[in-house]
Amino acid sequence: MNIYNSIIIAIIIRYLNEERTKAMNLHGWVIYNGYLQGNKFLDFAEWIQRAAAKQNIQMDIYRNNELLSLLAAGSMSLLNDRIAELPRFAVFADKDIYLAKQLELLGVRVFNSAEVIACSDDKIATYQTLAANKLPIPQTIVAPKAFHQSGNVRFGDYQAAIDQLGLPMIVKEAFGSFGEQVHIVSTETELFACIRELHGKPFMLQEFIASSHGRDMRLHVVGDAVAAAMTRQSSNDFRANVTAGGTMQAYQPTLKEKQLAIAAAKAIGADFAGVDLLFGENENPIICEINSNAHIRNMYDCTRINVADFIIDYIKKTLK
Missing domain, CATH: 3.30.1490.20 (ATP-grasp fold, A domain)
Incomplete structure (x- = not known):
């Protein structure tokens, strides 16, 4: 091996070590609601935590009821004896917008923001925002x-x-x-x-939308791309939700469907979101809903694509 190759290898190793050090300096939280029944919400948090660990990023999981927001004259904080320091960022798998806002005011970058969660959670506000952006929705x-x-x-x-x-x-x-x-x-x-x-x-x-009776599609948008997609169908309900008995199938969305899902997520300012599209006349897509903290296990079970990996990649690039 000549000296030129040795220098190149040394530079590469140094770069990789620096990237690993940067990743290890990232410390995040995943927050889910501690009052909801079942393990679905903890499951989402654990998927995010495992995806981060693969990239040497430490993430701690908290229930929202473990983080009480303290407001006082001239100060604000979180009440929890376990907290040594605040994280650099938080993945917010909940709709507790007051806690999300408290974290933002304390300097924590929240994915998705309190404003995005509030807009997504309120479907009227969502449709008003989409209509203002001239995106296709049902009347x-x-x-x-x-x-x-x-x-x-x-x-x-x-x-x-x-x-x-x-x-x-x-x-x-x-x-x-x-x-x-x-x-x-x-x-x-x-x-x-x-x-x-x-x-x-x-x-x-x-x-x-009669043409979409019992069927729709879910596109999971992360940043400027669609990470994964599936169709959902029900034979006995006008709703296609899997929790309502619908079945799912991996799907390769058209360019038009991808562009619409990304535009919908961008319209409400989401870092990532599950965007549900209906099949309009001539199969033209129509936005049904935007979920700012959509679960990802069903998407993985259907497509074998782990959206959590895309979310962590996006967070690293954003914070860099």
Whole structure:
């Protein structure tokens, strides 16, 4: 081996060692909700932790109820005796936007930010943002705000919505997960019964996309790319959610579908997100929802692609 090759090898080794040192200096947290039943949310946190460990990044897992936000005159902090120092970053697998905001105010880079989580969690805010960015969504009419549930529901207030959207239509609560707060109504009687039940909550009326009945696609966006995608289908429900009994299949999205999913995530400012698209007329994609902390196990089981690896790569590049 000549001296030139030795120098090149030495430079490469030095570079690799420097990169490894930089990675080891990264310290992060994964935060999930400690009050939700089951292990699904801890499972997500552990996937992120293992992906980080493969790149020599230390990540600690916390439940949100282990991190109490203290606010006082002239100071703010987190109450937990285990904390020696704050992390450089946090992956926020929760919707506790006040805790996410507390971390940001303390100088921690949060993926996704409190603002993004809040927009994604509120489907009305999501659709307003998407419409403002001229992205394709189902026609949506926001129900007028009522401050509390009462028997004083004026169904005449909704006649213009019926005329605009027709029946059947979708009635969707602003806040909810796994398709559980999404209803389909076929008659005015069903619609008014649903409105009476939801009166006092934020909800919307939405055009029913018949061409996507029981099927949709989930594209997991990380940064400026789609890391993985799958289609979901149900034979006995208008919703395609796997938790509602739908089946999944690995999918290679078209360029148009990829571009739309990335644009949707960018519109709300997400670092990464699970974007659900409906099949519109002639299979043209329509945005259904954006999930700022979408779970990744089903995507892996379906596609064998570990989205957590893409998330950690993205975080490293962002923090660099």
